[in-house]
Amino acid sequence: AFSRKIQQLLQVQLQPKAGTGNQPAITAADLVAALQRNELSLCYQPKYQLTDNKLVGFEALARWKSPLFGQVPPTVFIQLAEQSGVIDALTDWVLAEVIAQLSRWSEQKLSTCVAVNLSLINLQNINFPARLLHELKCHQLQPQQLVLELTESAFMNEVVTALDILIRLRMNGIELSIDDFGTGYSSLAQLQRIPFTELKIDRRFIANFLHEAESQAIVETCINLAHKMHIRTVAEGVETAETLQALQAIGCDYAQGYFFHPPLTVPQATELLKAVVL
């Protein structure tokens, strides 16, 4: 199914993007070719529970090392993928890769959870939940081992299918996380409509939270709000021990960030899992 999608995409006349400065322009066709040539990879950033410093899972983050363009930042190629429609093929690849990795870890008795970033555009095909649940089952994985992260987006209100799909996924045990919380459009409305299990407080509030009363108020309010709705909270971008302590003190559930680990390669993540199990 994946290669058929790529074939279809290649037949479409893709819009070239303008280059900036000396940077050669990257087009959607380059990204499609990169997927076919296996130039993309995933790294895994650990996530910790703050009550006991326990490793609770990872977030998969896409990387593209291109022989032509060098290391392309995910913000660049994800946006390109979203604008060109390549995002469906890209997300299919990420999910297949994560499922294969979870299954390899299970075989080594290193069962864990992985969060995958989705784009809202991925939630337009009503068959998505059934397909995903089938893949998990084929690999003998529990739906609870997968967390889907969604960044709030302005057009979420207009996509009726998306809500339907998210409810189906949640009803079947897959966890749903609202990413970069507080930076998007109508966050509170979405919190009410979508059955999220996790709220990720955006990095910018975490970065300023020790030294700025406004950020502190926002972080505390997010945690209180989430807990009243029985949603767990994750602080993104924790870089110092002081920040971590302050988050612990106000009852934040989980954290991720350079203070613990940057996104890791598969061998590094595997070592970490082994160290936890042994």
Ligand code: C2E
């Ligand atoms: P995100 O989902 O909010 O991911 C967190 C970003 O923060 C990652 O950037 C991560 O490397 C970075 N980060 C983690 N800890 C720290 C820290 O302590 N300090 C700082 N300054 N940064 C930290 P990355 O990998 O560059 O990804 C950027 C964004 O691209 C992601 O934001 C996500 O929205 C998107 N993205 C990445 N991979 C995928 C993917 O497979 N699919 C989709 N749809 N989006 C993706």
Ligand code: MG
């Ligand atoms: Mg994320």
Ligand code: MG
């Ligand atoms: Mg995000």
Ligand code: MG
């Ligand atoms: Mg985020």
